[in-house]
Amino acid sequence: MPTSPSDDAVPAAPRADDPSAGAPHSGAPYDSASRDSSPYTGTPYDLAVVGAGPAGLAAAVAAGRLGLRVALLDSAARTGGQFYRHPAPGLNARRPQALHHAWQAYAGRTRRLAALIAAGRVAHLAEHHVWAVTGAVGEWSVHTALGPDGAGERRTVRAAKLLLATGAHERQLPFPGWTLPGVVGAGGAQAVLKAGLVLPGRRIVVAGSGPLLLAVAGSLAAAGAEVPTVVEASGYVGYARRPGALAANPGKLAEGAVHGIGLLRHRIPVRTRAAVTEVHGKDRVEAVTVMRLDHDWRPVPGTEKQIACDALAVGHGLVPQLEPATGIGCATRLTPDGTHALVVDERQRTTVPGIWTAGETGGVGGAELAMVEGELAALDIAGRQGPGRESRARRRDRLRRFADAMAVAHAPRPGWTAWLGDDTDVCRCEEVTAGEVREAVGELGARDARTVKLLTRAGMGWCQGRMCGPAVDCLTGGASGTAPRRPLACPVTLERLAEG
Incomplete structure (x- = not known):
């Protein structure tokens, strides 16, 4: 099944003297000395994509190949988002793809992106921190602060249409000792391994809930860490209650099997219906206490077991990153695992006209689903219909059903506050x-x-x-009915605000 628009849909490369082409952007980190002002002062783009992770990258490539002029904005220096992280160039990593699965899907899109940048169809605006969006249908303004930390100049990118692909961040549930050095997010441990080729410790307990734990434990062990155990608060029997979603996604079952085989190879046991309820140590982690949980995640007295370690990688799934969508009025819904996601229709449109979304903002579902949704959104924005859209919609719906099953299986239970x-x-x-x-x-x-x-x-x-x-x-007393609305999507200085 194809995962990107057909080459037949790609328009001829624009001529150098074509004023509609715009100036290609190198995608390199922002440099005030060599900055080309055309991304900010020229003709508004047809589409601005906020976020260059799997969803935003797929959307920008698809839209560019369908003839739209696209601005792809991201706070990082390179594409890939939180999922496809790159080791720093100075580390001279020989095989960075070894730390990722589905690398080929990403690599193929980056090659297409490079061709579209060269043709002037896509401007990759790296190190652009989007702190607000204003405007209305046909005339959106995306306000950014430039530089690695967003402390640079303020610039505004204008576009007729907007696609938000801002991804997600980890959910943390606190417990005694969780602020001790050596306690890191599960996704954070994987991120520093991918980007820095370093481990947060030598003997690392992996804990929390969700399928990410298996991938993290396998990656850490493959990189040389000792992982004495994976502590899963929920378990995996919940998937069996949705056999239709499992049967429709054999690839997900195969992916889970690969992770399971990896744990067996490294002799890593998995404790289900259990949690780390306390961390011990003076200056950093020295040990953790693990307890069995009842159905509501309350610790069962008398089941305490202490495990020596020098680091804890812990996380309870992901939370959609909804800024700046909620700041401009996009409606949200409560997800099966108690977080909030944007309300999205079958064409990836939000409730605000002229704004689409793709990926984790519509509900956490992984990189494969994010890429499909990005392409579906691009097809709708470009006004394209046909078999390609229909096949992607079916695939999207199939993957979304699995994502919902995953959310239900690993949803935190209210008794965890007894920790x-x-x-x-x-x-x-x-x-x-x-x-x-x-x-x-x-x-x-x-x-x-x-x-x-x-x-x-x-x-x-x-x-x-x-x-x-x-x-x-x-x-x-429970998750609130609506997601918080923040006027600023990321920190911005008063000096930058005063510039406007």
Whole structure:
């Protein structure tokens, strides 16, 4: 089955004197000395794609091949997003693809992207941190801050249509000791391995919930780490309750089998219905306590077991990154695992006219689903119908059913808050404890996360609640009905705001 628009759909390369072609952008990190101003002051693009991960990359390539002038914006220096990370050039990695699966799907699209950049059809605007979107149908303005850390000049990219592919970030559920050095996100451990070729420790426990844990444990072990165990809070029997989704996605079963074989090869046991409930150590991690969980994820007394380690890689799935979509009014829905995702129709359109989305923003489902959705969105934006669109839509729906089954199987249960002592930090940025949140709810009358934030400052720190938000929601009484709306999608200085 083809995964990209047919070559028959690719228009001839524009002539150098064609004013509609625009100036190609190298895709290199922003350099104020050599910056070409045409991406900001020239004719508005047909389409601006925010995010150059699997979804945004696939969308930009498909749209460019269908004849649209595309601006592909991303905060990183290279495409790939959180999934396809690249080792720093100075590390001279010989086989970076060995740390990824489905590398060929990514490599093929990067080759097509390079050709489209050379033809002036796509401008890859690297190291562009999108902090807000304004405008309306036909005249969107994407406001960015430039440079590796977003501290550079402010620039605005204009486009007639907009596709948001901003991905997701890890969900963390706090527990005693989780702020100790050596505790890292499960995805974070994989990220530093892919990008830095380093391990967070030598003896690493992998814990949390979700299929990412198996991939992380296998990657760490293959890189030389000792992984004494994988601790999975949910288990995998939940998948069996949706046999249709499994049968329709044999590739996912094969992928799971590959991870399982890898764990067997490295002799890594998997403990299901269990969790790390405490981390021990003085200056860094020295050991963790693992306990069995009941159906609601409450620790079962008397099941404590301490495991020596020097690092813990922990995560409970992913949370869609919804800024700047919610800031411009895109509606959200509650997902089966208690997070929020954008409301999306069968054509990948959001509830705001002129804005499409693809990938994890519509519900976490992985790189393969993200790429299919990116191509579907591009086809709709370009006004293309036909068999190619229909086959991709069927594939999208099949993968989405599996994603929903995955979300249900690994959804956190409410009893996990029993892990928390009153002195356990919940909001790391503002050092707000579980006891302070409980006091705000039980004694001060807070009934939602926003009120808790006003009373305790939980969520007011640098991460703006991305790290502590799920925990505060649970301690408040459950996930709120709507996702938070933030006017700024990422940190931006007052100096940059004053420029406008």
